[in-house]
Amino acid sequence: MANQTLAKYVNELSILTMLRNRGVASRADIARRLSLTPATITRLISRLVERGLVKEAEAVQARGPKELGRPSVGLAINAEGAYFLGVEIAVDAVRFALIDLAAMTVTSTEMAIAPAHTPQSAVKVIAAYFKDLLRDDRYKKKLMSVGVTLPALVVRDGMVINFPAAGWNDVQFAQLLYKAIKTPCYIENDAHAAAFGEVYTQPAISSICTLYLWLGTGVGGAAIINNRLFRGAHGTAGLLGHVKVKTNGDRCSCGNNGCLESCTNLRALARSYYGPDKIPDGDLGSLPGHVAARAAAGEPAAQEAVAEMERCLTIGLTSIVSAFNPSVIILGGPMLPIFRHRAEALKAAIASGVLFGVTAPEIRMSQLGRFDCAIGAATIAHHNSFDLSRVTLLEPELHP
Structure with missing residues (x-):
């Protein structure tokens, strides 16, 4: 049973990753590319549609040998099915970027903060913005996770070893933020986040x-x-x-x-x-x-x-x-x-x-501009929730 559950999970991620990277595809295209039976694809797609992560799109011609009859029904990522918040903590500002399931930026904003901000004050700013998003019907129950980036030495479990400009040392920031928003949190160095965002969105x-x-x-x-x-x-x-x-x-x-x-x-x-x-x-x-x-x-x-x-x-x-x-x-x-x-x-x-x-x-x-680090942080959150490649490199996650 455990193996079946894992296989279903991996297959769902494979479908979502394929549709995000390659665009609209038919069920036959997906079955051929992922080497799955039509019956398995039908079950998986039905589940993804029910969860609001995949939707039917315009009809497409299957990419295999030419077939008679009408073109197949196309399937696409439902961009509005899930959202991910990215946050850049700079020395004197916090930048926010929200991306959708297609990894496209939905909105971005910036606010000034005191240069001497503490971890607690940074958490307070992020939590307030996060809770404002939850009041919007478009994002309620669809805000899946949060990525945070800062110009600091960060290790895998979300520990900020050294943030010299703000005077932080050995701060378990992921845990602090999770306690405030009760949502999976991922903490990353700013250059790492910006790099990942460039590749993930292109x-x-x-x-x-x-x-x-x-x-x-x-x-x-x-x-x-x-x-x-x-x-x-x-x-x-x-x-x-x-x-x-x-x-x-x-x-x-x-x-x-x-x-x-x-x-x-x-x-x-x-x-x-x-x-x-x-x-x-x-x-x-x-x-x-x-x-x-x-x-x-x-x-x-x-x-x-x-x-x-x-x-x-x-x-x-x-x-x-x-x-x-x-x-x-x-x-x-x-x-x-x-x-x-x-x-x-x-x-x-x-x-x-x-x-x-x-x-x-x-x-x-x-190509990401001023919000490159915030967008990158959001893509790391997206990756940890819905990208196939994360299966082979499981990251520490702070949620029940």
Whole structure:
């Protein structure tokens, strides 16, 4: 009986994953692709339709040998059948993104919070937003789980080991949040979440081995291997910002000198453009756009700053490519304007730096925008509830 229950569960996830990734399909298409009998498919589809997760769509021609008669009835994900909330906890803001069962963003919003927020105050903000959603008839009884991301060292059970900007250390945040909302919670590092969201919301991107690099105040990284986040032995893999690129470079937040982060983050750009003694106070988030525009206009100081960022990034990526052999590298974060039109140049530079015979990866720019981390957190919640690939890597879940 247990084996039958597991088989049914896996088969249902297989159907949902196939429909989300491939679009409308007939029962015959699904049976052929998943190697299941028509009778089994009929039972499974009936159950998924009853639960509101699958719906009938326009008629489709089966994708096998040509058949006589009318086209088969199509089946599709019922996007309104379930919802997943993603939350990004930043230093001075919380961003929310709600996605549906098709992994499409339904709504997103941002609210300011005090820079010195505590874990308890962050939970209070998230719980209030979550409860507001439950008052909406569209989401009542359909809000399945919550993903939370933050710029911190996070391990597999939802423990935040270190969130330096907010002063958190050894906080079991998943448990705190679950006590407040009584809904499955998943906690992830912000770069991991953004990386996963890019791949999960764009099934056309190869997920055999895709790397993501987030460049902003810090530099975070992540690897997606066979549709899953590569977390390493203890959940802290992906610290790509701490690859060494300079022997005597500037001091990094980790305490070492010459890390990729210390050479390609916002303050590195400011040092390069203004000079080390003339960095302006306040938020540097708009600086990459300004420098990129000035470089395009021919300003020498801006062009040299962009060239320096590109040199450092190329050295770091070349080492990373040699280690991981990815097919795709995605760049995201506030530094994106500096590199937005340099994808082919970066690929060529990497190709000239790696071992002969190693294929240089495609370089892409993030498509998720300002809410990339929140959307990524929501996709992690979706993945843990309804994606087939999670069966082979069961994550800790905080619910009864």
